[in-house]
Amino acid sequence: MASLESAKKLAAYKAVDLHVQNNSIVGVGSGSTVVYAVERLAERVKNEKLNVQCVPTSFQARQLIIQHRLHLTDLEIHPRLDVCIDGADEVDSTLTLIKGGGGCLLQEKIVASCAKELIIIADYTKNSQKLGEQYKKGIPIEVVPMAYLPIKTQIENQLGGTVELRMAKAKAGPVVTDNGNFILDWKNFQDYKWDTINTKLNLIPGVVETGLFVNMAKKAYFGLADGSVKEQI
Numbered sequence: 001m002a003s004l005e006s007a008k009k010l011a012a013y014k015a016v017d018l019h020v021q022n023n024s025i026v027g028v029g030s031g032s033t034v035v036y037a038v039e040r041l042a043e044r045v046k047n048e049k050l051n052v053q054c055v056p057t058s059f060q061a062r063q064l065i066i067q068h069r070l071h072l073t074d075l076e077i078h079p080r081l082d083v084c085i086d087g088a089d090e091v092d093s094t095l096t097l098i099k100g101g102g103g104c105l106l107q108e109k110i111v112a113s114c115a116k117e118l119i120i121i122a123d124y125t126k127n128s129q130k131l132g133e134q135y136k137k138g139i140p141i142e143v144v145p146m147a148y149l150p151i152k153t154q155i156e157n158q159l160g161g162t163v164e165l166r167m168a169k170a171k172a173g174p175v176v177t178d179n180g181n182f183i184l185d186w187k188n189f190q191d192y193k194w195d196t197i198n199t200k201l202n203l204i205p206g207v208v209e210t211g212l213f214v215n216m217a218k219k220a221y222f223g224l225a226d227g228s229v230k231e232q233i
């Protein structure tokens, strides 16, 4: 297995081993690292006969839960979760996150906000001092389709940087999220006070949610190239 993949797996397995117990209600994040977390969760449920209920944060997460024959639930049945385990595109020194590189951020933020703890799993390339240091694809912002252009203009004029409508790869036109919205990627931004910027962005009419997760993550596990796992709180 390539070192990046084994780093993801190490972080995911450690988080599931340390943060899931019998009777846990677990939020299942999205992305390539979470695949390993679900794999480990399924293994533990089978071997240890655990009773675990899983709340998905995306269509992909829902499919993973079903494929691994885990118990699928939702926020209507379980509005309070014990833990949410999710990946991230970048994590800074204060545990502020960029999420949404894979187009999933709205449901992730909702589910994480219902969990007692949000635990982040990632490989070593996601571990930064400041946002934008390593992740160059920008901060994802989910927007109502009809408003994408005025939102883009407003962000560029008021905050600087460049904002791009994310285009699909195997479809003509833009990426459409699980919620039927578009994604804007805000690039070349400066080093901001992210709490303030997140609030500012959320106040623009048509912005549904941002991929900035501020004061949400409790802990991050980074799989390293040498086979160890770094913990950040």
Ligand SMILES: O=C[C@H](O)[C@H](O)[C@H](O)COP(=O)(O)O
Binding pocket: 029, 030, 031, 032, 033, 034, 086, 087, 088, 089, 099, 100, 101, 102, 103, 104, 105, 108
């Ligand atoms: O939109 C995707 C989610 O926010 C993912 O959690 C994030 O992009 C990290 O994904 P990966 O584990 O594939 O790097």
